[in-house]
Amino acid sequence: MPHRFMTMNRRQFLQLAGAGAGAMLLPRLAFGGKEQDGFTILEARPGKARLKGRWGPATDIWGYGGTVPGPELRVRQGEEVRVRLVNRLSQPTSIHWHGVRTPNAMDGVPGLTQKAVAPGESFDYVFTPPDAGTFWYHPHIQTYEQVARGLYGILIVEEKEAPAFDRDLTLVIDDWRLRRDGQIDAASFTNMGDWSHGGRYGNWPTVNGRYQPVLPLTPGERVRLRLVNCCNARILSLTLRGQSATIIALDGQPVAPLETGERPIYLAPAQRVDLALDASLPAGSEVSLVEAGQDLPVDLARFRYGEKPSATRAGRAPVSRLADNPLSDRLSLSDAYRIDIALEGGAMGGMRSARYRGKTMSIRELVDNGQVWALNGEVGIGDKPIFDVERGRTVVMTLHNQTAFPHPMHAHGHHFRVIAQNGKPVKGAPWRDTELIFPRDKVSLAFVADNPGKWAFHCHTLEHAQAGMITWFNVQA
Numbered sequence: 001m002p003h004r005f006m007t008m009n010r011r012q013f014l015q016l017a018g019a020g021a022g023a024m025l026l027p028r029l030a031f032g033g034k035e036q037d038g039f040t041i042l043e044a045r046p047g048k049a050r051l052k053g054r055w056g057p058a059t060d061i062w063g064y065g066g067t068v069p070g071p072e073l074r075v076r077q078g079e080e081v082r083v084r085l086v087n088r089l090s091q092p093t094s095i096h097w098h099g100v101r102t103p104n105a106m107d108g109v110p111g112l113t114q115k116a117v118a119p120g121e122s123f124d125y126v127f128t129p130p131d132a133g134t135f136w137y138h139p140h141i142q143t144y145e146q147v148a149r150g151l152y153g154i155l156i157v158e159e160k161e162a163p164a165f166d167r168d169l170t171l172v173i174d175d176w177r178l179r180r181d182g183q184i185d186a187a188s189f190t191n192m193g194d195w196s197h198g199g200r201y202g203n204w205p206t207v208n209g210r211y212q213p214v215l216p217l218t219p220g221e222r223v224r225l226r227l228v229n230c231c232n233a234r235i236l237s238l239t240l241r242g243q244s245a246t247i248i249a250l251d252g253q254p255v256a257p258l259e260t261g262e263r264p265i266y267l268a269p270a271q272r273v274d275l276a277l278d279a280s281l282p283a284g285s286e287v288s289l290v291e292a293g294q295d296l297p298v299d300l301a302r303f304r305y306g307e308k309p310s311a312t313r314a315g316r317a318p319v320s321r322l323a324d325n326p327l328s329d330r331l332s333l334s335d336a337y338r339i340d341i342a343l344e345g346g347a348m349g350g351m352r353s354a355r356y357r358g359k360t361m362s363i364r365e366l367v368d369n370g371q372v373w374a375l376n377g378e379v380g381i382g383d384k385p386i387f388d389v390e391r392g393r394t395v396v397m398t399l400h401n402q403t404a405f406p407h408p409m410h411a412h413g414h415h416f417r418v419i420a421q422n423g424k425p426v427k428g429a430p431w432r433d434t435e436l437i438f439p440r441d442k443v444s445l446a447f448v449a450d451n452p453g454k455w456a457f458h459c460h461t462l463e464h465a466q467a468g469m470i471t472w473f474n475v476q477a
């Protein structure tokens with residue numbers, strides 16, 4: 001049962017996900033943009049963005065280089081990433097390279113892998129990404145606020161041998177919660193109603209920092225689309241209306257090409273999907289990228305076919321599978337380290353108490369501390385890991401969602417695959433770094449713990465992580 005993300009029950013999805021509430025290439029800083037002794041400089045700083053369009057008010061944001069999204073970083077597989085983060089914000093920050101199997105010291109989790117980068121200070125990130133694919137970067141402290149203010153960017157690791165595409169286009173999807181004056185609704189960052197339900201949803205969708213951009217397509221061309229969900233909480237249900245596309249990668253990892261047809265693609269926060277799109281409609285056609293997760297369907301972007309056909313249209317071969325990444329596929333299930341992890345808390349979750357900072361607290365005390373979620377009765381990152389394994393051991397985590405909400409669970413430093421769901425074995429599931437776990441579901445994720453260090457494991461609904469749904473595991477050196 002490959003591609004579970006497409007076989008989700010839509011009714012269940014709608015029932016459970018409820019939470020209340022251009023032709024633009026990205027500003028491309030190739031490596032070699034703003035540099036300083038071999039490092040690309042990423043300044044986290046305030047800036048302004050035209051989220052409301054050219055004639056609307058400019059929105060005050062925080063961004064890398066002052067832009068939203070931040071620069072699209074590109075490196076070839078096997079090449080080194082060298083980034084100097086400079087903090088020009090009023091609060092500490094860091095960069096986590098989501099989905100990249102970096103050495104532990106480069107993972108960007110303050111309190112676990114590095115000290116937070118104080119205002120005015122900098123930190124050098126140096127690593128060689130082992131996997132080609134679509135990744136992204138964002139802070140890992142005060143994340144629910146810093147990401148909501150616009151601190152995120154894309155890291156693309158290009159395949160050693162470029163696959164055959166006429167174009168490569170990244171679509172960075174976000175939803176902002178804007179006030180009527182076009183400014184970010186900062187008063188709602190810490191709204192406990194959002195924190196204890198589905199997280200903080202926005203009211204203003206953007207793609208590449210623009211509202212409903214119109215993107216040109218050349219008839220006959222084959223485009224690689226990289227879709228990234230940078231929303232704090234929104235689980236996207238995406239369709240390209242009237243246009244089929246082929247899924248070729250999930251969370252950066254290649255999958256057997258699969259045509260979407262009219263079926264929606266679910267993309268939880270932090271997840272990515274790569275599509276091959278053959279621009280096969282007649283000149284002048286228009287295709288909408290529609291999001292219909294929880295609210296009314298809304299056009300995120302529109303593709304408009306030009307009149308002039310592509311010069312490269314003739315004799316297209318079928319979309320072929322991308323080259324596999326050097327991910328360890330030697331899952332050794334017979335002697336795996338196994339752990340059950342209960343996802344607990346939240347509204348209607350029935351959690352009465354949990355341990356927080358070494359103390360057992362009632363739900364009332366927890367709420368007073370801004371905490372409402374737990375993993376195996378523990379709230380937040382504690383002194384001890386949730387498990388500690390020798391390097392190279394296969395780990396099977398069985399997540400049991402005992403809450404009333406879905407949770408996109410993200411493991412750092414590793415990619416995993418689903419091997420069982422509700423007691424039934426699952427074969428051929430894709431490698432992922434973030435998996436959406438539905439209420440009442442029991443899902444087993446397996447991976448080889450081959451990356452030593454202290455790794456965060458958390459819900460990527462950023463308000464849930466902040467309110468306790470985060471822990472860590474240790475892989476021995």
Ligand SMILES: [Cu+2]
Nearest residue numbers: 407459461464
């Ligand atoms: Cu969650």
